[in-house]
Amino acid sequence: MSEPLDTIAAEPPIAARKPSQTTIHGVTLHDDYAWLRDPNWREAMLDPDKLDADIRAYLEAENAYTDAAMADTTELQAELVAEMRARIAEVDASVPTPDGDYVYYLRFREGGQHPIFCRAPRASDGGAAPGEPLAGEQTLLDGDAEAEGRAYFSLGAVDHSPDHAKLAFALDDRGSEAYTIHVRAIDPHGASGDEIQPPIDNTTGNVAWSADGNTLFYVTLDDNHRPCRVWRLTLGEPPANATLIYEESDPGFFVGLGETQSARYLLIHAHDHATSETRFIPAANPEATPRLIAERVPGREYSVDDDNGEYFVLLTNAGDAEDFRLMRAPVATPDFDHWEELVPHVPGRLILDHAEFAHHRVRMERADALPRIVITDKHSGEDHAIAFADEAYSLGMAAGYEYDTTTLRFLYSAPHTPDETFDYDMHTRERILRKQRQVPSGFDPAQYIVRRLTAETADGQHVPITLTHHKNTPIDGSAPCLLHGYGAYGISEPAAFSSTRFSLIDRGFVHAIAHIRGGKERGYRWYADGKLEKKPNTFADFVRVAEYLCETGYTAPGKIAAHGGSAGGMLVGAVVNQRPELFGAAIADVPFVDALNTMLDDTLPLTPPEWPEWGNPRDDAQAFETIRSYCPYQNVSAQDYPAVLTIAGVSDPRVTYWEPAKWVARLRATKTDNRTLLLKTHMAAGHGGLPGRFAALEETGLIFAFLLKELTASID
Incomplete structure (x- = not known):
């Protein structure tokens, strides 16, 4: 005790007492310790x-x-x-994620505090012992080396370009969550090379690439640390030459960047905790003016993916869908008047997330306080859920980089089950365990209730x-x-x-x-x-x-x-x-x-x-x-x-x-x-x-x- x-x-x-007071709505608030706030x-x-x-x-x-x-x-x-x-595997690696001719992954060396970001030829996936480098591995970014000599070090986004020739990464060396973006060339035959872009300061740490990999999009912070401005920059230009393509004037809204699963469209999100709206830019036409999908309406939320470039699929609470539903709208006419229902609202079944693939639609939902993944075959319209037996568990899905694929990766764990990474064939319904988290000192689930x-x-x-x-x-x-x-x-x-x-x-x-x-x-x-x-x-x-x-x-x-x-x-x-x-x-x-x-x-x-x-x-x-x-x-x-x-x-x-x-x-x-x-x-x-x-x-x-x-x- x-x-x-x-x-x-x-x-x-x-602490010294230095009385101060504020009166609001007829109530006086006394604060002896307001001096602890540095002016x-x-x-x-x-x-x-x-x-x-x-x-x-x-x-x-x-x-x-x-x-x-x-x-x-x-x-x-x-x-x-x-x-x-x-209980931590000192030498460890994530399951490689395929993208074109390569697989991308991160790993840790023995004693390493920070991840090493790597890629290897796609054919080498599965050819190494757990945590060991794949054949033909290239080190794109060594977190331990980058952190050396810094009192604080945290990575934001680490994102390769669509042409696989460049790597953008963001780092925070103060803990303030104001990230500096760097871009390096990737040597096809070796490690990442010289920086090819002057650093971009005071950002959220997230980036988006144009389809050709020559244009970078990012978001900067205002004096109140609010992400509110979206910029477009031709690679290699100084940040002073960037073009402001969107600025959020409402101090209650944040701005973020994303892209659809197909990578056809870049997305600009504006949102608070109850309302959202999204603009889009064709990734192949980065100079295009961002186009609004549906204007903000107080209390209406929506998030966006695209279905084969013809439709946007929207996860939304529109129409009193408290636990959300899926709707779609033509890309050519995406405003609210053209939204039509795909998956109805069911009270008590909360749809949490969704992803569009070429032949399947995936949604993550929660019912009875437990998550589940539901997959829809776009051709037959048939739904099926991935089932689990534990009384309590956690579930996440990782959509990966590819669109025309039948493979969905998901992560499963329970309080007494170390993390498991599965690749799931959405067509055959076969699940393959790709990795189970190792507990080197030993762990016996049977010892726990x-x-x-x-x-x-x-x-x-x-x-x-x-x-x-x-x-x-x-x-x-x-x-x-x-x-x-x-x-x-x-x-x-x-x-x-x-x-x-x-x-x-x-x-x-x-x-x-x-x-x-x-x-x-x-x-x-x-x-x-x-x-x-x-x-x-x-x-x-x-x-x-x-x-x-x-x-x-x-x-x-x-x-x-x-x-x-x-x-x-x-x-x-x-x-x-x-x-x-x-x-x-x-x-x-x-x-x-x-x-x-x-x-x-x-x-x-x-x-x-x-x-x-x-x-x-x-x-x-x-x-x-x-x-x-x-x-x-x-x-x-x-x-x-x-x-x-x-x-x-x-x-x-x-x-x-x-x-x-x-x-x-x-x-x-x-x-x-x-x-x-x-x-x-x-x-x-x-x-x-x-x-x-x-x-x-x-x-x-x-x-x-x-x-x-x-x-x-x-x-x-």
Whole structure:
């Protein structure tokens, strides 16, 4: 259990109180810690060395205190990291993906933190041992070599041109998610060669190619870190010569790039969290003016693929299709008046994604909180689903580069089943296992029990729970439990395999995922019932799951650790305010805990696009009251709290570093217990934390050691 703070060598830092206040809708908000927001935060986000000296001193003092408080777990952390690393295949490779005369893949060398991007002749696919180079391999990009000497390194898109002669890649060396695009020539007989394009700064990191590979499209960020401008650049020209082909004027909308599966059309998406519209450009005619498919209508969403160049196929909620349907429209006349139905809307069956191939249509859908893949033969019209037997599982599809193919690649895993990659023949229905993730230290699925449970809420809803525990773990209320949740943006938590969590499960923890409202596990309505004025349902669902796990003997009050990141960190902050006695510990990873102040400030990154998710408290008094009612920072009170570990990043553009810093400062000044309260701020990283497949384990080791220290009798 946690030690009283006075037994820890270092004293906790106490943030200075500098009172400030804001009055809105007749309510005065008091904020003693607003000074932790650097007035020059934009510069500090891009260059953490520019962070205000007093703020830096406070964050570094918190880091030193965290190090001191966790010093007695140093050996345990090292043991956990070594254990988790032993479950990772150091020499590893993805299944090669065919494109024309080549197959493209990535692999890792022993000890390598970052992927090596490679290609080989198509005929060599399947001719090498797992993780080993294929015959005739060319190294296109060596991530480890690119990362050398950089304090931070993260790759965005790595995308070869249609003529296979060039490679575009994007990198972020600050953690701010502002990527620089580079383009290199690919020597047909060797590695990638010289850069053939001056670097393009301040982009989203995604690119699109014209059909001939001579024109590049990309999106840049504005001063508020909003992707809003699409550019066309002839390869080799300086970025100053790029042509602006689309600019989004609505500050609530983001812009993105894509292409159809056939690669006939490049797509420009504009969207917020409730509305979207798409423009297209023929890839063979990059100089063409982007053409609108259907204008934006508030609340209408659609995404686009093309069917043999004759029709666009649209996944949409148009026509009150809450759980979406598939429609099509002629490419020549794609406006809404010409849309006709292909796959009808079925309430409770949420269509998540779709892909068009020459002879088959594929859709990913979810029903009864589980995913499935449905394939339609375009000639016969016959549908069939790819079936799975597990009680809980995760499923994804990888459409690949090719259009005229009968092969669909999909990825399958379950909490006790390491990832499996299959190639599926959509015509013969034969499935071939191409790869199963290896766990070098050994893994026996028979040692674990996976359950799909449901907890009934006070308003009659049934919240799915994915539960994993060792078969020898007693179900008598004595086990500690790590309860994870997210519940926002319609993002569903997959029941997927994670090798790291077994370091807790093998030590007696029950691992649970609460599939709460705000995600789409039970259809779009599940999402709608956890956003805007119904956001409190998200927190009530999580609390109800915690209670249910106690009632059924999987754990007990005070033995549960609440865990969530970003919007899931808001969840953690809200539930420990509301029901602190249920939880013995809380992990808040880059937590969105100062939601009210952030949603009131339209100068912050991403705020206007977030209003459809949370509400606009500037203009809407009811939205103001709703957010104020649950905002973790606003609702810290003089009560006992569980032990808390909070993680932040100075370069984070999504949840700015001062949100968790202010929350921890107010908690420390207000709470009535002496349980551990720690803040770990990455001074040169952002929302994703530490980059690299092994470096990231250091943070997981810290989190797991914290949980073992707080929720078990010893740290042995």
